[in-house]
Amino acid sequence: METAQDLKMNVYKFGNKTADGNSKLRNLLGGKGANLAEMSWLGIPVPAGFTITTEVCTQYNQYGQEETIAMIKPEVEEAIKNIEEIMGSTFGDKDNPLLISVRSGARVSMPGMMDTVLNLGLNDEVVLGLAAKTNNERFAWDSYRRFIQMYGGVVLGMKPESKDDIDPFEEIMEHLKDKRHIELDTEFTVQDLQDLVYDFKDAVKKRTGHDFPTDPWDQLWGAVIAVFNSWNGDRAVYYRKMHNYPADWGTAVNVQAMVYGNMGENSGTGVCFTRDAGTGENVFNGEYLIDAQGEDVVAGVRTPLQITKLGSERWAELAKVDEEERVANYPSLEEKMPEIFKELDGYQDKLEKHYRDMQDMEFTIQEGKLWILQTRNGKRTGAAMVKIAIDLLKSKMISEKEALLMLEPNKLDELLHPVFDTGALKRAHVIAQGLPASPGAATGQLVFFADEANKYKNSILCRIETSPEDLEGMNIAKGILTARGGMTSHAAVVARGMGKCCVSGAGALKINYKGRSLRVGDKVYHEGDWISLNGSTGNIIEGKVATVEPELSGEFAEIMELADKYSKMKVRTNADSPKDALVAKNFGAQGIGLTRTEHMFFEVDRIRAMREMILAETVKGRKHALEELLPMQRKDFEGIFEAMAGLPVTIRLLDPPLHEFVPHQLATQKDLAEDMHISLQAVKNKVADLSEFNPMLGHRGCRLGNTYPEITEMQTRAIIEAALNLKERGIEAKPEIMIPLVGTYAEFLEQEKIIRGTAQDVFDERNDSIEFMVGTMMEIPRATLIADKIAERADFFSFGTNDLTQMTYGYSRDDAGKFLPIYLDKGILTSDPFEILDQEGVGQLVEIGTERGRKTKPNLKVGICGEHGGEPNSVEFCYNTDLDYVSCSPFRVPIARLSAAQAQIKAS
Ligand code: PEP
Ligand code: MG
Numbered sequence: 001m002e003t004a005q006d007l008k009m010n011v012y013k014f015g016n017k018t019a020d021g022n023s024k025l026r027n028l029l030g031g032k033g034a035n036l037a038e039m040s041w042l043g044i045p046v047p048a049g050f051t052i053t054t055e056v057c058t059q060y061n062q063y064g065q066e067e068t069i070a071m072i073k074p075e076v077e078e079a080i081k082n083i084e085e086i087m088g089s090t091f092g093d094k095d096n097p098l099l100i101s102v103r104s105g106a107r108v109s110m111p112g113m114m115d116t117v118l119n120l121g122l123n124d125e126v127v128l129g130l131a132a133k134t135n136n137e138r139f140a141w142d143s144y145r146r147f148i149q150m151y152g153g154v155v156l157g158m159k160p161e162s163k164d165d166i167d168p169f170e171e172i173m174e175h176l177k178d179k180r181h182i183e184l185d186t187e188f189t190v191q192d193l194q195d196l197v198y199d200f201k202d203a204v205k206k207r208t209g210h211d212f213p214t215d216p217w218d219q220l221w222g223a224v225i226a227v228f229n230s231w232n233g234d235r236a237v238y239y240r241k242m243h244n245y246p247a248d249w250g251t252a253v254n255v256q257a258m259v260y261g262n263m264g265e266n267s268g269t270g271v272c273f274t275r276d277a278g279t280g281e282n283v284f285n286g287e288y289l290i291d292a293q294g295e296d297v298v299a300g301v302r303t304p305l306q307i308t309k310l311g312s313e314r315w316a317e318l319a320k321v322d323e324e325e326r327v328a329n330y331p332s333l334e335e336k337m338p339e340i341f342k343e344l345d346g347y348q349d350k351l352e353k354h355y356r357d358m359q360d361m362e363f364t365i366q367e368g369k370l371w372i373l374q375t376r377n378g379k380r381t382g383a384a385m386v387k388i389a390i391d392l393l394k395s396k397m398i399s400e401k402e403a404l405l406m407l408e409p410n411k412l413d414e415l416l417h418p419v420f421d422t423g424a425l426k427r428a429h430v431i432a433q434g435l436p437a438s439p440g441a442a443t444g445q446l447v448f449f450a451d452e453a454n455k456y457k458n459s460i461l462c463r464i465e466t467s468p469e470d471l472e473g474m475n476i477a478k479g480i481l482t483a484r485g486g487m488t489s490h491a492a493v494v495a496r497g498m499g500k501c502c503v504s505g506a507g508a509l510k511i512n513y514k515g516r517s518l519r520v521g522d523k524v525y526h527e528g529d530w531i532s533l534n535g536s537t538g539n540i541i542e543g544k545v546a547t548v549e550p551e552l553s554g555e556f557a558e559i560m561e562l563a564d565k566y567s568k569m570k571v572r573t574n575a576d577s578p579k580d581a582l583v584a585k586n587f588g589a590q591g592i593g594l595t596r597t598e599h600m601f602f603e604v605d606r607i608r609a610m611r612e613m614i615l616a617e618t619v620k621g622r623k624h625a626l627e628e629l630l631p632m633q634r635k636d637f638e639g640i641f642e643a644m645a646g647l648p649v650t651i652r653l654l655d656p657p658l659h660e661f662v663p664h665q666l667a668t669q670k671d672l673a674e675d676m677h678i679s680l681q682a683v684k685n686k687v688a689d690l691s692e693f694n695p696m697l698g699h700r701g702c703r704l705g706n707t708y709p710e711i712t713e714m715q716t717r718a719i720i721e722a723a724l725n726l727k728e729r730g731i732e733a734k735p736e737i738m739i740p741l742v743g744t745y746a747e748f749l750e751q752e753k754i755i756r757g758t759a760q761d762v763f764d765e766r767n768d769s770i771e772f773m774v775g776t777m778m779e780i781p782r783a784t785l786i787a788d789k790i791a792e793r794a795d796f797f798s799f800g801t802n803d804l805t806q807m808t809y810g811y812s813r814d815d816a817g818k819f820l821p822i823y824l825d826k827g828i829l830t831s832d833p834f835e836i837l838d839q840e841g842v843g844q845l846v847e848i849g850t851e852r853g854r855k856t857k858p859n860l861k862v863g864i865c866g867e868h869g870g871e872p873n874s875v876e877f878c879y880n881t882d883l884d885y886v887s888c889s890p891f892r893v894p895i896a897r898l899s900a901a902q903a904q905i906k907a908s
Pocket of ligand 2: 802
């Protein structure tokens with residue numbers, strides 16, 4: 001039998017316990033569409049509808065509006081008929097009208113980044129039919145004014161013209177409220193709503209030059225095209241870039257029969273989570289509003305109520321509301337509508353077990369009937385991610401491999417960030433309390449507009465409520481604070497997804513955008529004032545609060561242990577000091593893959609000797625300065641070897657161009673001249689001598705060691721002597737001496753000779769020896785091509801993909817910042833190759849180098865130590881290329897360990 005997919009359909013129907021699609025078709029139907037189809041199969045009450053595929057969006061981007069509509073029109077017409085049959089009403093009919101919603105839905109959830117239109121199908125005649133059918137005139141006209149407002153904004157571009165402007169429709173409503181001396185939307189009479197509809201349409205005509213569309217079919221096509229366009233809107237593009245989602249994925253469009261939560265006291269709408277998205281705790285939770293529609297809960301227009309009794313009690317404790325008042329004014333859904341709650345509780349349990357992951361669901365209650373509008377795997381913080389995976393594993397809902405695969409490696413980073421010092425917290429002055437919407441500790445200076453978040457190095461973005469437009473600023477800010485909105489508000493959901501500290505719904509804050517200030521009681525805080533947020537308690541604190549390193553949870557350790565169980569590729573760290581080495585070791589580093597020795601020379605007591613060495617005119621003079629440096633280097637290495645206690649340590653010989661070490665300012669040049677008893681002119685001449693047009697391609701790497709062999713001698717001596725000293729103390733050291741920037745075989749041989757010769761001298765002097773290796777960085781394309789030759793002598797290779805990327809692309813590491821952002825914007829590059837390894841080009845050189853090296857020496861140890869060593873996609877590539885290890889900065893070690901395990905599981 002032909003399946004829907006074989007027929008290459010553009011439109012997939014769902015509803016009435018059946019569907020054309022299912023959850024496996026996520027790429028084609030988008031997450032929302034695939035899950036609606038799946039829920040339909042599961043017998044969960046979803047309003048009937050259909051999904052226009054993501055492929056249609058891609059076609060639209062290529063061929064444009066007319067061709068696309070012509071292509072899908074017959075299928076859409078048939079699918080609308082299907083909804084009409086199931087719902088028993090007719091689209092555009094004036095007596096028994098069907099109204100629909102039109103929503104976006106990409107293959108991954110992008111909360112709030114694209115557009116939605118509700119109540120579509122209304123016009124001056126249909127509204128009368130709706131009023132008669134529902135016997136609710138107020139409801140019908142309220143739906144109509146909401147529709148014009150939403151359609152006007154999304155499809156007809158009726159948006160505020162600048163950030164200080166208010167929404168054109170809001171302006172009209174405010175005007176009417178003033179005239180009528182009322183405060184709330186709910187106080188509008190039917191006549192008011194009719195006036196609003198008239199004024200809204202008038203405003204549309206004035207601004208766009210066209211009448212508001214009255215034909216429901218015109219409305220539908222307008223909304224479908226607007227949703228496709230929103231895939232390329234600013235918000236969506238920014239979000240896609242942030243997560244590296246390709247532009248050609250496109251969005252699906254979901255068209256569904258409307259159900260209404262705003263039909264009075266026995267109607268409502270809400271959002272719920274099967275577990276706590278902030279902490280991962282296994283408690284059903286969420287928020288709802290009575291007599292409200294669609295986005296009211298997430299937009300934070302009214303502060304919503306809690307779904308469960310437990311949640312309501314916890315909320316009341318924070319809000320300092322006593323039990324009597326809580327029950328009277330803030331009842332949970334569990335208390336207010338026990339039957340509905342029981343049904344909802346059943347669905348959340350069923351859906352979590354079905355998807356075997358935490359679900360984030362939206363629902364609507366229309367006159368006592370529950371409808372589920374959406375389910376998706378919920379966004380969560382790093383801490384919740386780890387806890388949920390371990391809990392699901394322990395409850396046997398998922399396997400070990402599944403637990404590892406459901407984790408997003410980069411999110412582990414959140415767990416490693418500082419938290420407030422408990423001592424400092426005790427002394428802190430709490431000025432107000434909000435909801436603990438997204439855990440973490442944030443200290444920063446107040447800003448009130450998202451596009452000003454970068455005004456300070458650390459900023460706290462403070463808004464009455466956030467909207468999807470604020471995404472970029474939320475990402476830049478250290479923390480987010482809102483006066484309105486609950487735990488499921490846009491701010492809370494987005495902040496948790498970003499792992500950013502957020503306190504929401506702090507009703508005591510009076511925010512004044514014009515004055516750029518915030519009032520709490522009689523105290524006023526201005527833009528630039530310091531404030532701290534505790535996202536775990538909801539406390540808002542005056543001034544700065546000290547932070548400390550976090551303690552890692554037991555679940556974190558369990559995940560890491562599990563990762564190592566499934567990973568044969570080792571993870572090392574790039575560390576230049578004993579302190580960094582210890583941090584990395586605590587995060588599970590299995591050795592050091594790169595110690596950059598040059599950083600040791602920049603310390604105050606060493607830079608002078610280093611400069612003396614560089615300025616020396618003779619070999620003798622240089623050796624004299626190097627002798628001064630030798631004991632310092634030896635001590636450094638002893639510290640690092642000791643920290644790593646028996647694990648391999650790769651030490652790279654001096655790499656950067658010498659001009660980086662000499663003074664460029666007159667005053668420092670004078671000091672140096674005096675110190676060395678030479679003329680200022682001599683210093684100036686040497687500085688000028690060392691200047692290069694392209695220092696990145698200049699006198700650096702092994703070119704230094706080959707022109708000044710004394711440097712290689714000193715560094716080798718320091719390494720070998722340090723290892724022997726440790727041996728005397730009973731501590732094993734495993735040095736791997738690494739030659740940087742090798743491009744020819746002879747360059748390697750020259751350096752190797754000096755290293756092995758010097759080591760032998762030390763062994764003879766000390767009458768003792770240790771084992772050590774001599775290897776090379778692979779960072780010049782030529783080296784990867786002659787890797788078979790180099791491997792004749794080298795004990796190991798380490799891919800320096802920073803330089804390898806620079807030289808393969810011909811992009812200077814120092815100057816690429818000028819054009820890379822433009823290339824990324826224009827799509828000439830899909831990602832920054834210095835951040836994510838370019839597998840297509842640079843990756844080939846890694847493969848060639850590894851393969852050729854191992855042809856000569858099958859056991860050749862091969863690793864990577866460029867920045868890519870801690871980036872999940874690149875780690876996967878390294879695993880697939882059969883590298884022995886990746887090496888990355890200490891804080892990325894857990895990310896790399898998890899990525900390595902995921903790569904191995906996926907490959908198997
Ligand atoms: C590299 O080039 O990838 C590397 C690790 O060395 P550096 O960044 O120090 O040049
Ligand atoms: Mg390099």
